[in-house]
Amino acid sequence: MTSSEPTDTEPAQREAAAAAGQPDGVPNGAPDASDTRPKGFDLATLLAERGAERYELQARYVNHQLPRMLHTIGFDRVYERAEGAHFWDAEGNDYLDMLAGFGVMGVGRHHPVVRKALHDVLDAGLADLTRFDCQPLPGLLAEKLLASTPHLDRVFFGNSGTEAVETALKFARYATGKPRVLYCTHSFHGLTAGSLSVNGEEGFQDGFAPLLPDTAVPMGDLDALARELKRGDVAALIVEPIQGHGVYIPEPGYLRAAQELLRKHKALLICDEVQTGIGRTGKFWAYEHEEGVEPDLVTVAKTLSGGYVPVGATLGRDWIFKKVYSSMDRVLVHSASFGSNAQAMTAGLATLSVVEDEQLVENSQAMGELLRDRLAALVGRYEMLKEVRGRGLMIAIEFGRPKSLGLRSRWTMLQTARKGLFAQMVVVPLLQKHHILTQVSGDHVEIIKLIPPLVVDEADVDRFVTAFTAVMDDAHGGGGLMWDFGKTLIKQAVANR
Template identity: 85%
Template sequence: MTTEFDLGRLLSERGAERYELHTRYLNHQLPRMLHTIGFDKVYERAEGAYFWDADGDDYLDMLAGFGVMGLGRHHPVVRKALHDVLDASLADLTRFDCQPLPGLLAEKLLAHSPHLDRVFFGNSGTEAVETALKFARFVTGKPRVLYCDHAFHGLTTGSLSVNGESGFRDGFAPLLPDTAVPLGDLDALARELTKGDVAALIVEPIQGKGVHEAPPGYLRAAQELLHQHKALLIADEVQTGLGRTGDFYAYQHEDGVEPDLVCLAKALSGGYVPVGATLGKDWIFKKVYSSMDRVLVHSASFGSNAQAMAAGLAVLSVMENEQIVANARATGELLKSRIAALTDKYELLADVRGRGLMIGIEFGRPNSLKLRGRWTMLQAARKGLFAQMVVVPLLRRHRILTQVSGDHLEVIKLIPPLIIGEREVDRFVDAFTDVMDDAHSGGGLMWDFGKTLIKQAVANR
């Protein structure tokens, strides 16, 4: 006898408890934070680049679940693939056979990076990074991994070792042997390599924290230096890969760059199933898996599961058939140019940067005396409060979801679904213009909220 489980009924009966449940059983600071900044919304449904609340009001998603929803939410092709794979009743995860879906997905991924040969499938971006770190240290026989200042590569112990933000690392030592070098500083890289103990440099072609791009020529020159010292180049494309920056991989914006290992995750399953992938050269995989005794020396219980593989194949099919990469490039150029055109109009707007649909909007110290005094007041309390002052009215007044790009950063990061078009660009630019008008007019709305943020920042010290 089977017992019926009614998910719809459960959500209907207890969905209204969502914030209370989080407070009681999960991270209790999340609902507290959301309430403080007015982000404690109740979204009823989602599709594409939009959410809807119980009143039927739509919200434009410029965050894409931190980049997971590359195709937007509930893409019909990916949904159908998941229904199909469940209906197929495959003999999945026997662990002692070879299913076709992982091989087919690996083949498709590798077609976009022909200098790479093999794939390991895990369950997240941080797992993809952990795999790359393990493989690099093993095949080189060296312990130390270099990373760049302000990098973000994950939060498990290995990936945390190459995380450039002290706020994430504090209290979790000891970590792996590691050293940070400035992004773009080849001299600093060369100095570390001459010590002879470096296994690899791991780098985001465009850093997620702050949206900082590697300078032109840096990746190729770094690759040459690393190889001269028998060390590897690891490209972390967890957020930048799969079309986000207007090329399939962000490292492909620079000719001649061929990383030894590439880390993928986030958008690979269309946001449905946790999945990660580490792509690498043949010799690396053959050295790690050097004999039958070592067949499970690196593995993952849920790695290569049928649902994740089917979703990944569907995502790559949609990307090809709907020209997702080209759209990200064209729409990103339009969005970036429209925002950049506002820098002469608004003295608080310091810089607009990025590639494709990964755009950073940075705010800076204004020139006028009145605004400078207010800016200084915010900075004295906590750097990053002005960016939060922009993010909040974008949601509360214009129903657009964005994020501050990192702790203590006056940068907003836009990483919307790659399916957005001119309509969404118009909506964002109009809303952003309205918010900036308010910030520069001396009106009370934004700056009054700034006082609330200052009180909160001081209370948390």
């Protein structure tokens, strides 16, 4: 039999090839000159073909409750692109971002300086993450960060704010030899097991016990702090200089007095600046608002990422780091697989350059003061507007029980169903009618938190105040659309009980 003669097995091979999607007569893996389909990964094609499935994909494979929640409150929009403090939906509508991705977009979305820097570091083809060399970028970013905190000496780089907090907790315990960390009620420090142990919001802890044996003390209560310190087992107090959930600011002098008590008992002060750091409050660090405060450990993330690459950092005193890394045997006693990667370090360096060059700390102070003053001027005008507070571009708008009978009955109806519904009723028309994205500041609170990108300008401030005024006019005038939506939220709240 010659090679040109057919065999009995060829039809079966062709059928098998066809069933496998292979061209007729082409062995598995062999190239086919007639196949013109693009090879490799093509992001644009993938998004064009599958992007419209975004909510279905989330519901099926990720968090099924997220699209459900977004649909309920009318937030299930399709956003196409973003720049600075704005983004646009599929219809080309311009939205003002007063949320900044929970503070991540500090320098705005797709800042050209950060974007170019990331292109540059990818093009450089660095020998990154060998783990057995010392690359220059981590040292350069550490040097830049420490220039803003002259009393601190060293930096550990992780991948998130939560990792930065975990690092601080571990370092404080090891350096002091004590097991317990104090934290403030109503605080938020992360959702991993360690950071959850110092989370002052019980709703986040529910069902995840047992946690670490840490203890909450009321923010501002120095007597409670002193009582716990006298037990002799406290490694540190971790505190947000301004609490993110609700934007609560401690009384003047609290941080300084707490620092003195901690030092007296050989315990450390940890300042969690994951959200407040790098200009958010009108100072580079929020603890700088109080003279003489020099925390032993500082955590930072969010803005440091430039909105692109996750990065977290824990800054600390030299003696703490030297105690943790006390010998060559302990060189990897605390590490992170992706920590100090070139993209994250470049994003951090570029972001700090933008913050400095564009004077974003100063802009945060100026625009924050303008926004806060204009909103505070409305407090006497609206019964349900209780208070406006904050520092820099970290502002809380708190609502409260009205005095007039008609509004009070509606308020009571909402509170009976679920506390926090009125704030949600304000957030929804701000998005749906005025195309402004905001958030309710935590569960069961009547507070809206504003944390826009630090690049917002006077036109953005004016747009928000104008829209907020219109929503409050509608609420106090008995506007049908707003209160009708309130009924929808009530039904949802009752159904979820």
